[in-house]
Amino acid sequence: MAQAETRHTETAETVEVTIDDEAYEVAEDATVLEAAMEHGIDVPTLCHMEGLENTAACRLCLVETEEGGDPVAACSLPVEDGLTVETDTERLRRSRRNTLELLLSENCVDCLTCEQRGGCELADLAYEYDVDMDQYEGGGGRFEPMTDNPYFQLDHDRCILCGRCVQACDEVRHNSAIGFTGRGMETKVAPPLDRSLTETECKFCGQCVDSCPTGALTAKDRLGAGREEDLETTSTICTYCGVGCRIEFKHTDDEIVDASIVDDPDTAPANGDRMCVKGRFAWDFVNDDERLTQPLIREDGELREASWQEALDYTAERLQEIREEHGADAVAGLASATCTNEENYVYQKFMRAAFGTNNVDHCARLCHASTVAGLGRAFGSGAMTNSNQEIRDADAILITGSNTTEAHPVLGLEVQEAVENGADLILVDPREIEIADDADLHLRQTGGTDIAWVNGMLNVILEEGLVEEEFVAERTENFEALKETVADYPPEKVEEIAGVDAEKLREAARMYAEADRASILYAMGITQHSSGTDNVLALANLAMATGNVGKEAAGVNPLRGQNNVQGACDLGALPDVYPGYQAVDDPEINETFEAHWDADLPEEPGLTITEMIDAARFGTVKGMYVMGENPMVSDPHLRHVEEGLEELEFLVVQDIFVSETAELADVILPAKAFAEKEGTFTNTERRIQPLTKVVDAPGDAKEDWEIVGELAERFDYPMEYDSVHEITDEIAAVTPIYGGIVADRLDEQGLQWPCEDEDDPGTKFLYADEFNRENGLGEFHGVEYLDPDEIPDDEYPFRLSTGRMLYHFHTRTMTGRSRAIMEHVPDPYVELNPEDAEAYDIEDGERIAVASRRGEIEIPAFVTDRVPEGTIFIPFHFAESAANELTNPTLDPKSKIPELKVCAARIEKLD
Ligand code: SF4
Numbered sequence: 001m002a003q004a005e006t007r008h009t010e011t012a013e014t015v016e017v018t019i020d021d022e023a024y025e026v027a028e029d030a031t032v033l034e035a036a037m038e039h040g041i042d043v044p045t046l047c048h049m050e051g052l053e054n055t056a057a058c059r060l061c062l063v064e065t066e067e068g069g070d071p072v073a074a075c076s077l078p079v080e081d082g083l084t085v086e087t088d089t090e091r092l093r094r095s096r097r098n099t100l101e102l103l104l105s106e107n108c109v110d111c112l113t114c115e116q117r118g119g120c121e122l123a124d125l126a127y128e129y130d131v132d133m134d135q136y137e138g139g140g141g142r143f144e145p146m147t148d149n150p151y152f153q154l155d156h157d158r159c160i161l162c163g164r165c166v167q168a169c170d171e172v173r174h175n176s177a178i179g180f181t182g183r184g185m186e187t188k189v190a191p192p193l194d195r196s197l198t199e200t201e202c203k204f205c206g207q208c209v210d211s212c213p214t215g216a217l218t219a220k221d222r223l224g225a226g227r228e229e230d231l232e233t234t235s236t237i238c239t240y241c242g243v244g245c246r247i248e249f250k251h252t253d254d255e256i257v258d259a260s261i262v263d264d265p266d267t268a269p270a271n272g273d274r275m276c277v278k279g280r281f282a283w284d285f286v287n288d289d290e291r292l293t294q295p296l297i298r299e300d301g302e303l304r305e306a307s308w309q310e311a312l313d314y315t316a317e318r319l320q321e322i323r324e325e326h327g328a329d330a331v332a333g334l335a336s337a338t339c340t341n342e343e344n345y346v347y348q349k350f351m352r353a354a355f356g357t358n359n360v361d362h363c364a365r366l367c368h369a370s371t372v373a374g375l376g377r378a379f380g381s382g383a384m385t386n387s388n389q390e391i392r393d394a395d396a397i398l399i400t401g402s403n404t405t406e407a408h409p410v411l412g413l414e415v416q417e418a419v420e421n422g423a424d425l426i427l428v429d430p431r432e433i434e435i436a437d438d439a440d441l442h443l444r445q446t447g448g449t450d451i452a453w454v455n456g457m458l459n460v461i462l463e464e465g466l467v468e469e470e471f472v473a474e475r476t477e478n479f480e481a482l483k484e485t486v487a488d489y490p491p492e493k494v495e496e497i498a499g500v501d502a503e504k505l506r507e508a509a510r511m512y513a514e515a516d517r518a519s520i521l522y523a524m525g526i527t528q529h530s531s532g533t534d535n536v537l538a539l540a541n542l543a544m545a546t547g548n549v550g551k552e553a554a555g556v557n558p559l560r561g562q563n564n565v566q567g568a569c570d571l572g573a574l575p576d577v578y579p580g581y582q583a584v585d586d587p588e589i590n591e592t593f594e595a596h597w598d599a600d601l602p603e604e605p606g607l608t609i610t611e612m613i614d615a616a617r618f619g620t621v622k623g624m625y626v627m628g629e630n631p632m633v634s635d636p637h638l639r640h641v642e643e644g645l646e647e648l649e650f651l652v653v654q655d656i657f658v659s660e661t662a663e664l665a666d667v668i669l670p671a672k673a674f675a676e677k678e679g680t681f682t683n684t685e686r687r688i689q690p691l692t693k694v695v696d697a698p699g700d701a702k703e704d705w706e707i708v709g710e711l712a713e714r715f716d717y718p719m720e721y722d723s724v725h726e727i728t729d730e731i732a733a734v735t736p737i738y739g740g741i742v743a744d745r746l747d748e749q750g751l752q753w754p755c756e757d758e759d760d761p762g763t764k765f766l767y768a769d770e771f772n773r774e775n776g777l778g779e780f781h782g783v784e785y786l787d788p789d790e791i792p793d794d795e796y797p798f799r800l801s802t803g804r805m806l807y808h809f810h811t812r813t814m815t816g817r818s819r820a821i822m823e824h825v826p827d828p829y830v831e832l833n834p835e836d837a838e839a840y841d842i843e844d845g846e847r848i849a850v851a852s853r854r855g856e857i858e859i860p861a862f863v864t865d866r867v868p869e870g871t872i873f874i875p876f877h878f879a880e881s882a883a884n885e886l887t888n889p890t891l892d893p894k895s896k897i898p899e900l901k902v903c904a905a906r907i908e909k910l911d
Helices: 032-038 090-106 121-128 164-172 207-211 277-281 308-326 341-355 369-379 388-393 409-420 434-438 450-463 469-475 479-486 491-498 502-514 532-545 565-570 587-597 609-617 638-647 704-713 724-734 819-824 834-839
Strands: 014-019 022-027 062-065 084-086 152-154 179-181 188-190 217-219 232-237 246-251 256-261 296-299 302-305 331-334 396-400 424-428 441-443 518-522 555-558 623-627 650-655 667-670 679-682 687-691 798-803 830-832 847-852 855-863 871-875 888-891 903-909
Touching: 014 032, 022 032, 062 090, 090 121, 164 207, 207 217, 207 256, 232 687, 256 277, 277 819, 296 308, 308 331, 308 623, 308 650, 308 667, 308 704, 331 341, 331 609, 341 565, 341 587, 341 623, 341 679, 341 704, 341 724, 369 532, 369 555, 388 409, 388 518, 396 409, 396 502, 409 424, 409 434, 424 434, 424 502, 441 502, 450 479, 450 491, 450 502, 450 532, 469 532, 479 532, 491 502, 518 532, 532 555, 565 679, 587 724, 609 638, 679 724, 830 834, 830 847, 834 855
Parallel strands: 014 084, 331 623, 396 424, 396 518, 424 441, 518 555, 623 650, 650 667, 798 871, 830 855
Antiparallel strands: 014 022, 062 084, 152 217, 179 188, 232 246, 246 256, 296 302, 296 667, 679 687, 798 903, 830 871, 847 855, 847 903
């Protein structure tokens, strides 16, 4: 072999190997296959996949070593200093061709004419090695394809038993929905006992489909959707939850036909090589025939099509009439957690600068307003302190009020990975949710008693000397107030209030406090209470007392629900702050924005969502402009919401479908969906990620910022932008935490705020040196437990809780139009404990009535011990049995979030 030139790899401990006459320094723990791949040397393989254990099943990655003898599988050959291999000899090519011909005699017998060409690794190799399809007799056809789930099919005749799908399910998703069944020629990939996948623990994440190197596992929507080589590939950001997964779409100019994890997981910092069923399969609403394509105006009670000119002129005229007659504050607006940062920025600027009111809010009010208020008071800003991928490195994780594996599935995987790495997991949740299976401790508190158990944990931490004294002394203030408060919460007293075993509470306190890096994950189970802000403050106390803020893999991490709810908050879609949480009632800040925007700006904070609805109901708000929100399903006490919206003199709704709210509108403006536009989303870990346009929008739909801009012109306040990037740059100019986030800098990695200037690389975790409060210290708050506004009584003996589920999202405007999701999970349900079901003589699946002081719905019962006796749970997504007919609009006085998580209810067997 020829003398080789040495190329270097930046690895701490390396060895030198020679591959195809070239010397390389490679990591000493690499295999030859990994070393070759790292240096761009093409060694064929069908069973190897990055992130999965090597199995050497396909025998294609054979290489020859200097010692001679039989070729060896490169994926199971460790590198060693001085090792010399050849990867492309004539002998190896013959062997590979033979292996491929054997494979193709039993599988993919139509390989060279198959539609998957271009997307199938087996077909690519068949062409490359010029296989003879008639070399061996075979034929396949032993098994029926598995088609009995709505999402994908498994065609056994195309399956080469490489095992990547089985490994992906097990190693990446920590699941075992599929495995190998049968023996010898009868071996196949299938669910245990050949059941339907819908009867297994399969979550239809599509990881198996994405790992399949042939056309064996294929999304049903992809079948018959054209040859791979005729399709384009574009990656953008998922429109569903706050994780912010990057997804790769296959598409034509105007239609998406498939989705998958991105080719290079390094370009997807929020999710890597994982996503969930919604991102993977529920994108088809974009192609839906019911998309709004033209503006609509209500005339004589009916909606009729109109031109943009007519619809915008009419909208401006009606809003101006209201302003002239009743003042600017007689109009209120809802921005949107599913619209981009740029659209939210432009929207709130329009409402404030062009229209003249601070009556701007959005659905963060219903999910994390108490986070913004609570963490703002304790730390100085209300956002997740750490990053998605730090969760896996925590030594202890406390999850409370978050059904993580269903509401933030990819973060659920991070938690499971942490547990595999040895982390202790403490779950505090009344329901036996899925992540309970991984928990070391599950405390099932009575709903609405969170301050009691958190104070109880702090009581133990203080009593047992587990406080991180140095951190408390140097980084915080007001610790004495906390000490005084939590002294009143010994575990035995907490047991009486919260129903949590005192000993288990002690154990949880020690587990959390003794960990080097303990992370708190929480969501709406903590925030949606009349004590929501105090609940958040209690968790902040817990983290500060144990020194678990300001360091990696720790922190207090509110998991944001919608894809851009963090961004909508950051960009001022709130009634009291401009972009970057700058107070509207601070005269200096107000003046600065007046100069930025060249407008007179209102100085008083505006109305929140719930206050807008009350004001509409009682006649002080006369007009509303709703961009992409659906309060007719998402807000509490829906009868009251409907009455409020019906009282309005004028309602304009801008959306992609005629939502339940749009059905009440006077004008409906058609907007583009996420896959049709550019701009940025900010995910739950404060990462600003750019979107890429995938397909053309239907009909005359426009980007939300364009619509708002055209409306602004009619208010003599021109807001002309040549492109969305111009808005990104304007945001950077007026929003200090986004100061360095200019369009030119944004690549697929995105940037995490705070990012103050163009040299700032962004911030992975917050408060490393100081908190964001004026004096740089974190502040403890002594918070006392108070009962929820409504607790069960003789008339309403159940505690009703509401929340999310895996398969549907928010008010179902999108997942409700996804074919596969609707085939799989079409109906709502109420979870009911078996003891309660027996007491009321209710069967599983039976339709029952559920009532609260505000309304009544009918809904099928799901009898399960996921809920404790005396508690019922309803996913809030379904308009036809809307949980929010029942929920309590009582507000947390500090953040104005409604108490959606607990109210008193009764159930009734129907005739
Ligand atoms: Fe990722 Fe959330 Fe979308 Fe699922 S819904 S793919 S977890 S962003």
